Amino acid sequence: MTARRVDGWGRIDRSTHLPFTYDGGAFEGHAGDTLASALLANGVDVVAPSPIEGRPRGVFSAGIEEPNAFVELSAPWFEPIVPATMVDLVRGLAAHGRPGVGRLPLEPPATRPTDHRHTHVETLVVGGGGAGLAAAAEAASRGDRVLVAHDRAWWGGALPDEQAETVAADLVAVDDVTMLPSTTALGVYDDGYVVLHERAINADRIWHVRARRVVLATGALERPIAFADGDRPGVMLAGAVRVYLERFGVLCGERAVVLTTNHWAYATARALRDAGAEVVAIADVAPGGPAGEAARADGFEVLQGWSVARVEGGRRVEAAVLVSPDGAERRLDADVVAVSGGWNPNTHLYRGIGGGLRYDAAIASWVPDGDAPPWLEVVGTATGDGLPTSVPYAYTPAADLTRHYVDLQRDRTVADVLASVETGLRSVEHVKRRTYIGTAIDQGRTSGPLTAAIVNDALGEAFGAQGPTNARPPAVPVSFAALAGRERGALLDPVRTTPIHPWHLEHGAVFENVGQWKRPWFFPRDGEDTEAAVLRECRAVREAAGMLDASTLGKIDVAGPDAATFLDRMYTNRMSTLAVGGIRYGLMLGLDGMVMDDGVAMRLADDRFLVTTTTGGAATVLDRFEEWLQTEWPDLRVYCTSVTEQWATVAVGGPRARDVVAAAGCDVDLSAEALPFMAWRDGSIAGVTARVARVSFTGELSYELHVDGRHGAHVWEAVMAAGERFGITPYGTEAMHVLRAEKGYVIVGQDTDGTVTPDDLGMSWIVRKDDSDFVGRRSLARPDTVRIDRKQLVGLLPVDGSVLLPEGGQVVATEVVGAPPVPMLGHVTSSYRSAALERTFALAMLQAGRSRVGSTVYVALADAAVPCDVVAPVFWDPEDRRRDG
Amino acid sequence: MPLIRCPWCGDRDEVEFRYGGQAHVAYPSDPAALTDAEWADFLFVRDNPKGPWRERWFHTAGCRRWFNAVRDTATHRFVATYRLDEEPPELPT
Numbered sequence: 004m005t006a007r008r009v010d011g012w013g014r015i016d017r018s019t020h021l022p023f024t025y026d027g028g029a030f031e032g033h034a035g036d037t038l039a040s041a042l043l044a045n046g047v048d049v050v051a052p053s054p055i056e057g058r059p060r061g062v063f064s065a066g067i068e069e070p071n072a073f074v075e076l077s078a079p080w081f082e083p084i085v086p087a088t089m090v091d092l093v094r095g096l097a098a099h100g101r102p103g104v105g106r107l108p109l110e111p112p113a114t115r116p117t118d119h120r121h122t123h124v125e126t127l128v129v130g131g132g133g134a135g136l137a138a139a140a141e142a143a144s145r146g147d148r149v150l151v152a153h154d155r156a157w158w159g160g161a162l163p164d165e166q167a168e169t170v171a172a173d174l175v176a177v178d179d180v181t182m183l184p185s186t187t188a189l190g191v192y193d194d195g196y197v198v199l200h201e202r203a204i205n206a207d208r209i210w211h212v213r214a215r216r217v218v219l220a221t222g223a224l225e226r227p228i229a230f231a232d233g234d235r236p237g238v239m240l241a242g243a244v245r246v247y248l249e250r251f252g253v254l255c256g257e258r259a260v261v262l263t264t265n266h267w268a269y270a271t272a273r274a275l276r277d278a279g280a281e282v283v284a285i286a287d288v289a290p291g292g293p294a295g296e297a298a299r300a301d302g303f304e305v306l307q308g309w310s311v312a313r314v315e316g317g318r319r320v321e322a323a324v325l326v327s328p329d330g331a332e333r334r335l336d337a338d339v340v341a342v343s344g345g346w347n348p349n350t351h352l353y354r355g356i357g358g359g360l361r362y363d364a365a366i367a368s369w370v371p372d373g374d375a376p377p378w379l380e381v382v383g384t385a386t387g388d389g390l391p392t393s394v395p396y397a398y399t400p401a402a403d404l405t406r407h408y409v410d411l412q413r414d415r416t417v418a419d420v421l422a423s424v425e426t427g428l429r430s431v432e433h434v435k436r437r438t439y440i441g442t443a444i445d446q447g448r449t450s451g452p453l454t455a456a457i458v459n460d461a462l463g464e465a466f467g468a469q470g471p472t473n474a475r476p477p478a479v480p481v482s483f484a485a486l487a488g489r490e491r492g493a494l495l496d497p498v499r500t501t502p503i504h505p506w507h508l509e510h511g512a513v514f515e516n517v518g519q520w521k522r523p524w525f526f527p528r529d530g531e532d533t534e535a536a537v538l539r540e541c542r543a544v545r546e547a548a549g550m551l552d553a554s555t556l557g558k559i560d561v562a563g564p565d566a567a568t569f570l571d572r573m574y575t576n577r578m579s580t581l582a583v584g585g586i587r588y589g590l591m592l593g594l595d596g597m598v599m600d601d602g603v604a605m606r607l608a609d610d611r612f613l614v615t616t617t618t619g620g621a622a623t624v625l626d627r628f629e630e631w632l633q634t635e636w637p638d639l640r641v642y643c644t645s646v647t648e649q650w651a652t653v654a655v656g657g658p659r660a661r662d663v664v665a666a667a668g669c670d671v672d673l674s675a676e677a678l679p680f681m682a683w684r685d686g687s688i689a690g691v692t693a694r695v696a697r698v699s700f701t702g703e704l705s706y707e708l709h710v711d712g713r714h715g716a717h718v719w720e721a722v723m724a725a726g727e728r729f730g731i732t733p734y735g736t737e738a739m740h741v742l743r744a745e746k747g748y749v750i751v752g753q754d755t756d757g758t759v760t761p762d763d764l765g766m767s768w769i770v771r772k773d774d775s776d777f778v779g780r781r782s783l784a785r786p787d788t789v790r791i792d793r794k795q796l797v798g799l800l801p802v803d804g805s806v807l808l809p810e811g812g813q814v815v816a817t818e819v820v821g822a823p824p825v826p827m828l829g830h831v832t833s834s835y836r837s838a839a840l841e842r843t844f845a846l847a848m849l850q851a852g853r854s855r856v857g858s859t860v861y862v863a864l865a866d867a868a869v870p871c872d873v874v875a876p877v878f879w880d881p882e883d884r885r886r887d888g
Numbered sequence: 889m890p891l892i893r894c895p896w897c898g899d900r901d902e903v904e905f906r907y908g909g910q911a912h913v914a915y916p917s918d919p920a921a922l923t924d925a926e927w928a929d930f931l932f933v934r935d936n937p938k939g940p941w942r943e944r945w946f947h948t949a950g951c952r953r954w955f956n957a958v959r960d961t962a963t964h965r966f967v968a969t970y971r972l973d974e975e976p977p978e979l980p981t
Contacts, residue, residue, distance in 0.1 A: 193890035193964070196901075213891075213901075594931060630908070630946065633954045634972060635915045774920070781919035781927050 006043040006247070006255045006339075009278050013252025014163040015040075023096040025074075035157070038090035038098055039065065039072055040251035048236040048319045050074065050087060051100030054443075055414040059318045061236025063411065064088055065161055065243035065250075067154065067187070067479055068224050068448035070411040071234075074098040075105065080207075081112030082482065084444065089479075091156045091185060093204060103412045103443060115207040119488040122181070124148040127197055127214035129188045129352060132160035134383025135220030136170040139180070142216075148179045150212060152199045154187040154479075160222060161246045186210070190476025191217060191356045195378050200481050207485045216378050219353055223384040226344035226368075226452050228262060228288075229398035229407040229417050231313030233342070237320030240449075241268035241341035244275065254278050256339025260323040261285040262311045264367075265391035266294035268343035272303060275341075283335045286310055286325050288396045306333075310399040313406075314340055326399065345393030347452055348385045354474040362467025363387050367395040368452065369471055395466040397456040409457070410450035412443035420454055424461040431455050431470045441472055444480050501554035502651045502715030515736055518619040520555045523735040533737070534836060541741050542838040543732035544701055545879075548657035550722055550733050553707065554715060557602070557621025558650055559628065561612045563641040570604060570612060572636070572777050573628065575761060575770045581606045586681040586696060589614075590761055590769050591624065592779025596788050598755050598764065600624050603698055605683050613646070617751055621647055631778070651715025653722055654698075656705035656742075659729040661888050664688070664695070664706045666725035667718075671695045673706070675887040689721035701742040702880050704888030741835040744846055747798065747877035754796065754832040754846055760788050764796045765853065765876065794829050795852035798874040799862070804842030806869055808834040812862040814849055818870060820863050828860060837878070844878050845871070890964065894947045895955045895971045908944030910934045911956040912976065938962050940979045945969070 015035030022031050025042060032041030039062045042050060049059040050072040060071035069086035076082040076090065078097035084105030087098070126142035128135045131153025139151045151174065159167030174180050186201040195217050199210035225240045227233070241261060247253040254275070259282045261272045272282045286309040287295050295305040312326040315334075323337045347368040350360065358381075359374030370387030384390055398407050398417045407417035415438050423434040431454065434440070440454050441447025447454070455470030462468075499519045507514070512523035513533075527536040543549045561570060567579035574589035581587045583606050591600045600623070602615040616624040628643045655663055661673050671678060671686035673695070678684055683696040691714040699705035710718050723731060740750065749755060749764055760783060761770050770783065782788060801808060812831040829849035836843050849855060856875055861868035875881075891899040916922055916930060935941060940960045947953055958967040958977055968977045 196889045196891075626906075626946070626948070629952060630954060634944070637972070776919055781922065782931065785924060785927065 006046060006253055008044045008252050009248070009254045010252070012248055012254075012278055014157075014250050015252065017252070021092050021094045021096075023092060023094070023098070025098050026100055032092045034092075036092040036251060037065075037088055038074065038092055038096065039069070039087040040247055040253050041092050042072070042087060043247060043255060044251070044253045049100075052102045053234070053414050054103035054412065057102070058234060058414070059236055060234060060411065061319075062087065062239065063227075063243070064225075064240050064449070065246040066224075068240075068445060070443070070445040070449055073101045073103050073444065075101045077112070079113075080115045081108070083107060084480070086445070089154070091202075114484050115203075115205065117207045117209075117485050117488050119209045119211065121211045121213075122150065123213045124150045124181075125215045126150075126218060127152070127195070127212050127216070128218045128220055129191075129197070130220030130222060130383070130385070131155070131158050131167075131171065131182070131184065132220060132222055132383060133164055133167045133170075134222075134385070135218065136167050136174065138218045138220060138380075138382050139174055140170055142218075143174060143177050143180050146179075149174075149177075150181045150183065150214070152183045152186040152188055152201075152210075154185070156185050157250075158182075158184065161242070162249050183210070187479050188352055189478055189481055191219075191352045191379070192476070193356075193376075198476070200479070200485060207482070209481075209485055209488060214378075216380065219379065219381045219385055220383045221349040221352060221381075221385045223346045223390055224349050224448055225346055226397075227449050228264070228310070228342050228344040228396060229409050229453060230262075230311045231399075231401060231403070231406045233311070233314065233340075234408040234411050235314050235316055235320045236318060237316065237338055238314060238340045238342060241271040241343035242346075244339065244341040245271040248274050248278055254280055255341075256280060256320075256337070258283050258335075258337045259339045259341055260311065260325070260335060260337040261341045261343075262288075263343040264288050264345050264396045265343055265393040266292070267346065267391045268341060269294045269298050271341050271343075272298065273301075276303075280339075283337055284309075284325060284333075289394055290328075310396075311340060311342075312399055312401065344396055344453070346384070346390040348381075348387045348390070349448075350385065351446070351448075351474045351478045352476075353379070353381055353385070355476045355478065360471075364467065365392050366390045367393045367456075367466060369467065395456050395459075397453045397460070409453050410438070410440040410443065410447065412445055413439045413450070415440050415450070417457055420457045421461055424458060429462065431458050431472050434458055435472050446474075446478070447472065499555070501552050502712045503552045503554065503653075503719045506716055506719055507552065510733065512735065517555060517736070520618060522555055522618070523552060523733070525735040525737050526733050537735075537737045537741060538836060538838045540732055540734035540738035543730060544657045544703055544734060544738065544742055545839045546658065547730035547732070548655060548659040548663045548726055549701075549738070550663075550719070550726070550731060551654040551656070551735070551739055552719065552733075553652040553654040554650070554712070555618040556647070556652055557616030557618060557624060558646045559614045559616065559621070559625055560644040560646045561604075561614055561628070561641060562610060562644070563639070564610050565639040565641050566610055566612055569628075569632065569636070569639050569641045570614070571775065573631065574604070575777055575779070577771055578604050578606070578612065583608055584682055584684065586683055586698060588681075588769070590766065591627075592761070592777075592782075593757075594779055594782065596760050596779040596782030596785065597757050598751055598759050598761060599627075599757070601749075601751050603681075605694075605696065619752060621645065649712055650709050651712045651718070653708040653710075653715070653719050654700070654705060655708065655722060655726070655731075656699060656701045656703045658704060658885070658888060659726075659731075660704045660706055663722060663726035663729050663731055664708070666729070667722045668725070669693070669695065669708075680886055689718050691718060693718070699886050700739065700748060702746040702883070703742075703885055705886070740833070741837060744833045744835055745837055745839060745844070745879035747796075747846070747875075749796065749846070750833070754848070759796075759848065760793070762788075762795075763793055763848070792851045794848040794850050796832075796876050797847055797849045797852035797856060798876040798878060799831065799845040799847045799860070799871040800874055801843055801845070801862075802859070802870045802872060807836060807843045808845045808862050808869060808871070809864070810834050810845075812864065812869075814847055814860050814871075815863050815868065816860060818861050818868050820861075820868055825863070831862060839879055846876055849873065890966065892945060892957070892966060893969045894950060894953070895969055895974075896951045896953055897947060900947070900950055904947060904949040906946040906948045908946050908954065911942040911944045940967055942976055942979070
């Protein structure tokens with residue numbers, strides 16, 4: 004016989020029929036069912052095989068403690084693995100049994116819309132049973148904003164509770180009270196921060212709750228008892244057997260054996276008999292007691308001091324063999340064995356926030372006591388109050404304990420626990436790690452207390468001398484999809500685009516991500532690959548004119564009477580001596596003397612500068628400015644404002660750049676005399692106000708056109724149109740990288756890595772020689788920074804000019820790479836094909852590199868060492884003859 | 889996630905802030921006058937006590953102001969926060 008639905012029992016809507024499928028078979032349940040109750044009602048004994056040994060396993064519990072009945076849901080939405088006991092049945096549900104391990108489909112599955120919500124309340128109640136609802140009603144009556152999270156679809160505890168339903172119905176009607184059924188708390192964190200997971204039919208929702216007061220009404224969980232083959236379908240927790248009958252109208256068997264340490268399981272026996280089942284025996288491991296006497300008086304066969312030695316049967320229990328205190332056995336036909344080893348307060352969330360515990364010998368369990376944060380309160384049976392007295396009894400003694408399953412989801416037995424203790428382990432935590440008990444999806448809710456008791460017993464220590472193992476959030480598994488919420492795909496990270504971005508899209512740019520920015524990497528023409536496009540773009544800049552969208556450059560407005568003094572302290576060179584209208588390149592160091600960013604400063608007025616930063620460094624530099632101003636120099640009157648997105652910047656470079664900019668309708672005198680290198684002038688271009696700056700990152704004659712962001716696209720298109728007859732070519736970041744490397748200009752973060760000083764880059768010229776201090780200066784005199792064997796920036800020319808060195812390639816001294824450890828001289832930081840040089844070239848950081856110029860080194864690749872000539876790191880126009888055009 | 893009391897904004901989620909290391913470590917008035925050992929001590933060495941100590945925080949995603957806090961490194965509890973121009977509170981014993 005198997006389970007079946009019985010009339011006159013249950014608190015579900017038997018008039019609503021919900022078709023569903025399980026492992027391909029068609030079934031029907033009712034509104035209010037869980038998948039587990041519906042499977043039981045349909046006589047499904049085996050839900051899934053056990054994960055390691057493949058033993059048949061059925062529904063063991065009625066809640067989150069379920070260690071057996073795991074399913075994958077494929078409709079109406081996908082869930083990789085959930086306990087059937089926590090799945091609210093819906094029409095059209097499709098489930099497949101899974102052996103305790105989920106799998107991801109190859110194609111992205113249908114999921115419910117996922118979302119995150121944030122809320123603040125005075126009182127958050129976790130648990131919508133009687134105690135939780137009472138706490139919520141009390142808080143609501145004080146006028147608190149209240150949120151009640153309950154992990155079941157119904158209000159009240161596991162057993163039907165009309166009073167709780169009434170209280171809940173009243174609370175639903177109260178403003179400022181939010182009632183969330185089917186919502187599980189994943190973790191309780193500092194200062195009343197609680198994360199909830201709501202499993203609604205139309206949404207998979209994560210709640211971030213900040214509560215002034217958190218009430219845990221998380222109830223209690225029943226302990227099993229291990230005996231031989233106690234994992235067979237039909238062996239169930241006694242409380243669950245009663246829940247299936249009283250809430251779902253499912254009778255779990257016709258012939259029941261009840262095994263218990265406490266009086267609560269007698270209620271299960273009485274309910275089973277009332278519903279028409281035969282209770283063939285109640286084995287009570289205690290030697291006697293009032294519950295047993297009362298039951299005997301009512302005609303039950305109560306065997307005091309007895310236990311269950313083993314069960315018989317394969318895919319379903321067929322008989323239970325009971326054993327007396329003196330070892331006598333009795334075999335009884337039975338199709339369900341209802342087991343209760345006592346009850347534990349459900350303290351997972353409480354322990355996760357550091358709540359202390361005390362062992363209560365009366366109920367043989369740990370209960371909350373001490374060390375909880377002041378805003379946290381535990382109520383109801385979660386405190387241990389009202390739980391039945393129980394002896395500690397983890398398993399039925401036997402010679403062979405290898406089928407006394409303790410952790411059903413890890414297929415671990417009493418023998419495994421004892422073997423761990425035998426090897427010398429003395430801590431429950433260590434036993435957990437050796438056996439993996441308690442590490443599965445159910446997080447050891449049934450196996451943990453058993454294991455602690457077995458270890459206590461094996462070590463001859465008192466019960467409660469140690470244990471339980473630590474509990475950590477999340478309290479129940481949660482899918483990454485739910486945690487990700489909407490932050491996936493295009494919404495994974497903010498995407499920043501320049502005002503010229505639409506033009507780039509239209510013209511087929513291939514983009515690269517630079518921080519959050521999308522920057523055109525190159526603009527391929529018909530049939531071009533990356534290399535061909537980049538070579539063409541580079542050639543255009545060297546031979547005619549190119550244009551780059553440089554709008555992503557970080558820009559900081561530094562204003563105030565002390566702006567110049569401040570910048571002098573932040574940069575290695577002097578900015579205070581810069582005239583209005585001038586531009587100066589600057590290096591910024593960390594306190595440790597290492598290069599952290601570079602850029603140019605334009606002096607706009609005596610008390611105002613515009614400072615540019617690297618695209619990726621803008622936020623860091625602004626943070627750093629503000630840190631020094633606030634924490635070290637609050638006397639300086641300086642204000643820093645990020646203006647990166649207020650300005651669009653079009654960089655026009657190449658021998659024809661002057662012609663192009665003039666043709667675009669620029670009213671600034673562009674001659675080298677009127678607008679020399681490293682100067683800016685205000686004026687207009689293409690009808691809009693512009694700041695025109697002579698800055699070059701390519702070595703060619705270049706103009707940076709800074710305009711209001713709104714006019715960026717207009718100016719870009721005007722320059723494109725005007726430049727057409729001069730061969731204007733839009734280029735991307737890859738060509739920009741090649742062109743600057745040909746000039747030996749470093750990129751902070753590519754050629755440097757936070758361990759590089761200005762001198763290492765050959766840039767001592769930018770470090771001022773007077774006595775005045777700047778950030779990082781003292782470190783430049785540290786013994787380590789003046790070592791002569793530091794890595795220094797050099798150029799590398801592969802002897803075979805067609806070989807492209809990999810960036811990151813290691814530089815060694817000899818062609819034949821010896822046995823490890825091979826002395827490393829340095830590494831390649833930048834490497835490109837050059838159109839202008841008609842060969843490959845690279846930049847490298849090389850030990851004592853400047854002294855090696857003229858020698859040959861080798862870049863070690865997997866199959867060869869590539870010989871390279873060490874040269875100065877300037878490959879193009881070392882005399883700077885081209886920058887004035 | 890703890891709440892941190894910004895002296896200007898009040899209690900805010902920790903994610904709005906950036907940690908700034910030990911407080912009251914002033915930049916030397918004349919770094920050039922320091923020996924290598926003294927400079928290295930300023931540059932690299934910080935206290936690492938178990939228990940309450942004073943540290944810096946930056947309200948990055950809020951008012952963007954730096955402030956100081958007394959936090960217990962053993963319990964992660966914030967004992968006090970105070971402005972840069974305020975006298976540091978006594979450390980609890």
